[in-house]
Structures are given as structure tokens and as C-alpha cells.
Amino acid sequence: MQKQDISVQIQNVSHSFGVEGHAKHVRALLDTTMDIHRGELLALIGPSGCGKSTLLNVIGGILSPTTGGASVNGKPVNGPMPHDIAYVFQENALFPWNTIIENIRLGMLFQGVPKADHEGRARAALKAVGLSEFADHYPGQLSGGMRQRAALARALSLDTPVVLMDEPFGALDEQTRMVLGEDLSELLSRTGKTIIFVTHSLGEAVFLADRIAVFTARPGRIKEVIPVDEPHPRKASFMTSDKFNGLRNRLFELLHDEIRKTVNLRSGSTGGF
Amino acid sequence: MRARAPITGFMARHPRLSQLATIALFLLVWEITARFFVDKMFLSPPSRVYSEIDRVLNTKGLMQALTLTLYELSAAFVIAVAIGMAIGLSVGLNAFARRCFMPIILLLYGIPQIVILPLFILGLGIGPPSKIAFGVTHGIFPIILAIVAGVQNLKPVLLTSARSMGANRWHVLRYVVLPHMMPSFFSGLRLGMTGVLLGVLLAELYVSTAGIGYFTGLFTQNFDPTRLLGLISILAAMAIALNEFMRTVERRFSRWRGND
Numbered sequence A: 001m002q003k004q005d006i007s008v009q010i011q012n013v014s015h016s017f018g019v020e021g022h023a024k025h026v027r028a029l030l031d032t033t034m035d036i037h038r039g040e041l042l043a044l045i046g047p048s049g050c051g052k053s054t055l056l057n058v059i060g061g062i063l064s065p066t067t068g069g070a071s072v073n074g075k076p077v078n079g080p081m082p083h084d085i086a087y088v089f090q091e092n093a094l095f096p097w098n099t100i101i102e103n104i105r106l107g108m109l110f111q112g113v114p115k116a117d118h119e120g121r122a123r124a125a126l127k128a129v130g131l132s133e134f135a136d137h138y139p140g141q142l143s144g145g146m147r148q149r150a151a152l153a154r155a156l157s158l159d160t161p162v163v164l165m166d167e168p169f170g171a172l173d174e175q176t177r178m179v180l181g182e183d184l185s186e187l188l189s190r191t192g193k194t195i196i197f198v199t200h201s202l203g204e205a206v207f208l209a210d211r212i213a214v215f216t217a218r219p220g221r222i223k224e225v226i227p228v229d230e231p232h233p234r235k236a237s238f239m240t241s242d243k244f245n246g247l248r249n250r251l252f253e254l255l256h257d258e259i260r261k262t263v264n265l266r267s268g269s270t271g272g273f
Numbered sequence B: 001m002r003a004r005a006p007i008t009g010f011m012a013r014h015p016r017l018s019q020l021a022t023i024a025l026f027l028l029v030w031e032i033t034a035r036f037f038v039d040k041m042f043l044s045p046p047s048r049v050y051s052e053i054d055r056v057l058n059t060k061g062l063m064q065a066l067t068l069t070l071y072e073l074s075a076a077f078v079i080a081v082a083i084g085m086a087i088g089l090s091v092g093l094n095a096f097a098r099r100c101f102m103p104i105i106l107l108l109y110g111i112p113q114i115v116i117l118p119l120f121i122l123g124l125g126i127g128p129p130s131k132i133a134f135g136v137t138h139g140i141f142p143i144i145l146a147i148v149a150g151v152q153n154l155k156p157v158l159l160t161s162a163r164s165m166g167a168n169r170w171h172v173l174r175y176v177v178l179p180h181m182m183p184s185f186f187s188g189l190r191l192g193m194t195g196v197l198l199g200v201l202l203a204e205l206y207v208s209t210a211g212i213g214y215f216t217g218l219f220t221q222n223f224d225p226t227r228l229l230g231l232i233s234i235l236a237a238m239a240i241a242l243n244e245f246m247r248t249v250e251r252r253f254s255r256w257r258g259n260d
């Protein structure tokens, strides 16, 4: 992979919510800079509330940062870029009044895909996440994990070079997550997409990512970027290797300090009562 | 399972039957009261109202009056829905407009409009326009309120995700906002229909020189409860039919709600 081949560029992004000096002022993200290569899988991991979703929203053009900015495929981001970026949100964002396949078709309609292609692409995306049989179910009839897979199928059907995923498997148990991770690793290495995903699972980060960006506690900054030198698609045997465990332990150490800080901060602020 | 009396058990399994039984009981009480306890100058038994319904329909000019009322109702309903939707959407989708105008809308809704009915007559005359207008002002508020409420609790992530996939304004309205507010939109339509009915009939009764109001006045003054109740039954049947129609449409559009 060539270093020059940069897909997503994050430059000095800082973001604060609310008005400075106000009680509700929150500095969510502090001076984050990072380049993500084409075809790379970058995992973002960090304590809850450190600004991971905020960063994805900046890249996705949903949030305009207080300072700095992002660019995707050489174009500066000033709003949603439906042809470049697909975004799988942390919350369930399927339309409850549409069936799964209608949801997927609707995404393509919004993006401007010719009608003739909708059915074929929707079926293919459903198959990729193993939900073919549930095409005509409503989101309310699926389990949490199935809903997340449906949302992923909708994003994949849009066929964008960049996919942002905010805890795409948050509702799944560790084992299913890993099995699905295997399939995903296979699928993503085939499509050559650039993926930035947030996860709270150390194992998932190591198993899927090419690089892992570890965030500090709020206000979030990138504390360290850990490369995972292992070709895709990865097999289940990687999960039991020493390399995997070494990386996982390293991640745990880095995160442990930061999470301790977040928790202390919180107990400090409520200590007065 | 506990043992239940056979009849109540049977009824419990057939809610339709209990419904019919209640109605039958009501009619029976009415029949008995009218036959044996009340002067027939004031009340007619349902059997007589029913058997003499053609006497109501054959009253000279009554069919025209009913047709006119139906026309006024439809016109008022269409106008109330069109304006109500426009106001509801523009107020509901904009936080600033909501803060500005919602208090005013609620204030206006709170006024018992019957006190300003004379103004309508004064301004629009005693013909259909004043009745349509009065129907509109009664029907429009529940529609506005239902739409504003329906638009409110839309999950922001649905809007964000639609926009991130490239949805334009029309897409957002057609595929996100409208389907989301369908259920409350329909309950708004039903309440609006009730309001329109109330408004139009109130105005009709108030201006009793023509239309339904004239005939209710006429039948009352002639101590003809049979025809009066017959006319009322026809109006009630019209209201029930409209309401049931709305409910059927509503059910069709909110199928997904059942399994959310």
C-alpha cells in the first residue's frame, strides 16, 4: 500500500459543544490529526464520551468542527457526501415503517442509484450480512444485532469508497461478533473499501483493523496508533495467536489508564454531594 | 383455568357480541321508556323512528338540505386538512416557528368558538360559506396539533441518516416525515372530522332558516319526535360511517406500528 494514497484526511480537528464559559460547555475532541489510507481499516477505541462519534460525524459531514477539518478523496468535507461516504450510526437508524429491503432500496433512491439496479444490489447486500431471509421483515421484528447487520447492508449497498461505522456490532455478543468479524474481514478485503469504525471491543479492534487509534479520555486526542500487521482476510486462528494476544494486552494497558481517568473525573465531580 | 359462567365466558371470547348486546340493550331501554313512560309528544320509540324513516326522507326539501350539509362538510374538511397540514408542518418542523406560534394556536383552540359564531354569520352571511368557515375553524386545530405532535418525536438520527445518504428536502418529507407522522396524522384527521361535523352542524342549527337546522327546528316545534329522531339518526349514521372509513384507511397505513 502506497503512503500517498490517502483516502480520508483529518486535520487538527477540535470540537466543543455549547458556549464557552457555560456550564454545559464540553470539549469533546482536541486537535486530532490523522491520515487514513485507501483500503485501510482503522479502528477507533477509547473511553465512553471521549469524542469518537464526534470525530465520525465530522468526517461524515454531519457536524462542522469548531476548528480544523476533514477531507475525503481530496475533497474538503462541508456536508454529507453520499457518493463518497456511507455511515452506519451508533443508534438504530433504520426506518421502522419500511421493511429491511425497502430500507436498503430507499438508501439507494436517496443516493441516486438508477431504479433498475436497486433490487439486485439490495439482495446482494442482504446476502453479504446473512439476512436474505429477513428481507421483508420490519426492523421491529428483528433482534438488535440483526438490525445492526441490516444497517450495515444498507451502507454496503451504497457502494461508497469510504464507510464509517459507529459500533456496528455493539448489540452482539463477543462470539457472534467474532464470527461476523471473520465474514466482514473477508468481505471488506475483497471490496477494498476504506473503513473507519468505532468499537469498544479490544478483540474486535485487533481482529479487524489495520491500525487502531487509541483515544485519551475527554477531551479526546489520539494517544497512540497501533498497527496490526496481519494480512486480510484474517482467519479465526489469528484470534488465538500470541501476536493477537500481545496486541490485545497492549491495548488494554493503554485504555485502562484512560478509563480510570474518566471514572475518577466523574466520581470527583459528584463527590461534593 | 378458573371456571367461569358459560355466558360471560362466551361473551368474553366474542367482543363483537358484547358490543351488539350493549347497543340492543340501549335500544330496548329506549323502546320501553318511550312506549310506557314518556309522552309521545316528546319521545318516539326506536321501532317507530325506524319504520317511519322514509317519512323523514320524504319531507319536502330535506334531501336537498342533507346534500347541502354533506357538501359543506366535505368542503370544510378538505380546507381544514389542507390548511391544517400546511400550518402543522411549517410550525412543527421549525423550532423557532413552534416557539412563536404554538402558544397562539393553543390559545385560539381554547376559545369556545360558539361565542364568535355570530361574527361568522355577520361576515359571511347565512349561506354555506359561513357554515364551511365555522367547520374549518373547528376542524383545523386538532389537525394542526396532531401534525405538530406527530412531527415532534421523530428520532433525529433518522433525519441525519437520510441526509447522509443524499436525501433532498422532498425525499425527507416524503419518505421520513410523512410516514413517521402517519398514525398521528390519521388520528388528527379523525378528530378534525369530528370538529368539522360539530362546527358545520352548530352553524346549521344556529341559522335555522334553511338546511338541517331548519328541519330540526321545524320538527321540534311540531312536536314530531319521530321525524326529529329520524333526522338525528341519519346524521349520526353519517358521522359513524365517516369515522369508520377513516379508521379503515388509518389501519392500512399504520401496519408496521403493530410490531415495533
Ligand SMILES: Nc1ncnc2c1ncn2[C@@H]1O[C@H](COP(=O)(O)OP(=O)(O)OP(=O)(O)O)[C@@H](O)[C@H]1O
Residues within 6 Å of the ligand: A017, A018, A026, A027, A028, A047, A048, A049, A050, A051, A052, A053, A054, A055, A090, A218
Ligand atoms: N449534541 C451534543 N451536545 C452537547 N454535547 C455533546 C453532544 N454530543 C456529544 N456531546 C458531548 O461530547 C462528548 C463526546 O461525545 P461522543 O458521542 O463523541 O462520545 P463517544 O466517544 O462516541 O462515546 P461512546 O463511546 O459512549 O459512544 C460527550 O462527552 C458528550 O458530553
Ligand SMILES: [Mg+2]
Residues within 6 Å of the ligand: A052, A053, A054, A090, A166
Ligand atoms: Mg459514540
